[in-house]
Amino acid sequence: MVREKRRPLFREHALQQYMQRRENDILPQFVSPPVFLFAWLLFALVIGSGVVAWLERVPIYVDGPGVVVANEYSIRVSQSTVNALVFVPVRSSDAVRVGVYSLIRFGSSGPYFRSTIIRLEPMVLSPRAIQLRYGLACSAGQEIHEPSVAVHMQVPLPAGAHIYDGMPLQARIRIGSQRVLGLIPVLSGWIGGS
Incomplete structure (x- = not known):
């Protein structure tokens, strides 16, 4: 009797692949890949906007009422210059400096x-x-509600502007800047303003 060579039931290559697949860790799939990718993109967007909010600064203004004061108008063909007197509350007056630009609206x-x-x-x-020192009219004087400091300003105007002495105005003076995150009341104590 001739002995027949016994062949293995499974090929060796197939057994190796089977063993490798069993050794690989299989993690349960809780979410589909597109949702997982979207969650990471959303997380990156939140972190990126937080960094921008941390670094970006916004200006801080103090508003004050005022009047146009009697002056010699310096009239040129293209523009004229008017002097204004603005009253800044004393709590904000420390931040106001000579040479600072501001915005003025007449009326x-x-x-x-x-x-x-x-x-x-x-x-x-x-x-x-x-009111007594500067002889303010009722309308201009009524807008001042607290102790204030007088600030003299020079306003260049277009030549056609109709401005008269004693005309009331509103001024917005930039006194500094703060981080965007400082505008959130809970975070403003940790971050600080200016």
């Missing part, structure tokens, strides 16, 4: 004009003292 509506601070008065005055 209750209309466009803002760029202006420059030329001088600060050294004294802090009460609303009543401001």
Whole structure:
């Protein structure tokens, strides 16, 4: 009797592949791949916007009422210059500096004009003292509600602007900047303002 060679039931190559597949870790799939990718993209977007909000700064303004003061108009063909007196609350007056640009709007509506601070008065005055010292009309004087410092400004205007002495105005003076995240009340204490 001739002995027949026994062949293995499975090929060796197939057994190796089977063993390799069994050794691989199989993790359960809780979410589909597109949802997983979307979650990572959303996470990256939140982190990126947080970094931008941390680095970006926004200006801080103080508003103050004021009047156009009697002055010699410097009239040129293309523009004229007007002097204005603005009253800044004493709590914000430390940040106001000579040479700082600000925005002024004459009357209750209309466009803002760029202006420059030329001088600060050294004294802090009460609303009543401001009315008496500068002879303010009722409408301009009623907008001052707290002790203030007088700020002298120079406003270049287009030649056709109709501005008169004693005209009320509103000024927005930039006093600094702060991080965007500082605008959120909970985070402002940790981050700090300026």
